[in-house]
Amino acid sequence: MEYFLQQLINGLTLGAVYGLIAIGYTMVYGIIGMINFAHGEIYMIGSFIALICFSILGLSGVASVPLAILVVLLVTVLFTAAYGWAVERLAYRPLRGSFRLAPLISAIGMSIFLQNYVQLLQGARVKAMAPMVTGGFVVTERAGFQVTLSYMQIIIMALTLILMAGFSQLISRTALGRAQRACEQDQKMAALSGIDVDRTVSLTFLLGAGLAAVAGVMTTLHYGVIDFFIGFLVGLKAFTAAVLGGIGSLPGAMLGGILIGLVEAFWAAYFAAEYKDVAAFSILVLVLVFRPTGLLGQPEVEKV
């Protein structure tokens, strides 16, 4: 039971991270109908920027941990969002109106490019960071097995919750959110209502990249090891989460992220840990075969 509880906590933490990244996939799919396969790399770049920022802050002797995290979050989100924006501007926008597969192929190219770019600049070796936030609560303890909820895990889950709440608010209540939904449903009509579709798409990429950056900062802090290739696997899992939740659906992305995180954690706990990725991706296959619209997705209405 204690073991279960511990894995539940771990799974939720992991799921929160997947959820944050999955939102980027789902929003971009919603608005321009393409899978941004470079999104995992955006997350990876976020991790690297976070690591670099932490190193710089460490060298310049910033002692306050909350201050350091806050500064790093802001800087990382800013720079990563700029990357996300640039990717859309350079690799996708020129191809809008081209055949459907063009941006997809471009995305895969962008993904490979970004991996190699980071590998060249930062080296191929795994980078590690000493944990900054240590300690936590002991939830229960029995027979020498402690169930802990670390401060870091609390930070991750709390931050994810806050961001999710803010995001739902943004999409449902603000003019930008309405513009995004309008573009999702009918881009030409949105333009006729005076909405700058290009800018709305750009903002969507900015926002998605910003969330991936937060995920990058959090995983760098929590797990402490990164390399140029982490974006691939995490990106694919977040994509699986988005599909599981119903691609295009925002709450779906979050739900899918949590479910994937839990599946992974429990599979690793009770079955073979080496096969946890197989478990996660089996879900992708099963969902695509049996429920392509995902858990919360709407069936595709005819798109004009």
Added chain:
Amino acid sequence: MSALASPDAAVPAMLEVAHLSMHFEGITAIDDVSFSARRGEITGIIGPNGAGKTTVFNCITGFYRPSVGRIALDHEGGRFLLERMEGFRIARDAGVARTFQNIRLFPRMTVLENLLVAQHVKLMRASVFSIAGLLGLPRFREAEAAAIEVARGWLDRLGLVKAADREAGTLAHGQQRKIEIARAMCSEPKLLCLDEPAAGLNPRETAELNRLLLDIREDYGVGILLIEHDMAVVMGISDRVVVLNYGAKISDGTPEEVRNDPAVIRAYLGEEGDPPETNSRGPSPGRGRP
């Protein structure tokens, strides 16, 4: 019609379409069409199927870039050459709004949201890229409240207040048409382009539509461009009528002048026959193929 409606009135034209041509890979959809429209007037565009009416609209609203020609819009906001502008700028800066033959509401947004999207420009400005909106700052809340008030005013006028929170796609056809016009008006246009607003409406709804369009002209002083097959609508409420046939303009004038123009009669009914009647109840002559 009022004195305003007379084509001789000294009101300068707001919309000036000059030598407009549109070719699609060798097919000429519009051929050297020129006409003008004034603010506070309803300008009907009629013509048999395939005459190029909707293509003219698509050029004006930025869906197509015309092959040749100039489309100039003049009002107190400035002078705009629409043929060079991007679609959203034509809507946002030049103040052109349109509706579609096959209704294009945002079907999965509520009626209210549809009307708010049309007020996007001012809301976006008030919300400073949504930051103020997210924080719920008073500045955005006030702008949002004002926008909802405008939307409510329109729903009230159309008798659709109760439908405000329903998804637009679930409403009846006639209601969707009205909401599409209301949405266009919510963006505070200077020029309103209506593509067959009476299509699919029953006679009662058509009468309501006529009244609505005359009211809009009266209350807002916008210029209205109206493509319509239903002659009762066009001849009944237009101040001026432009007739297209095979992509070319064949007549232009008051409804009375156009009705008696031999070229129009030929285009509609062949060499001999009666001119299109104002109150034709039977199959509308506009539906006949040339």
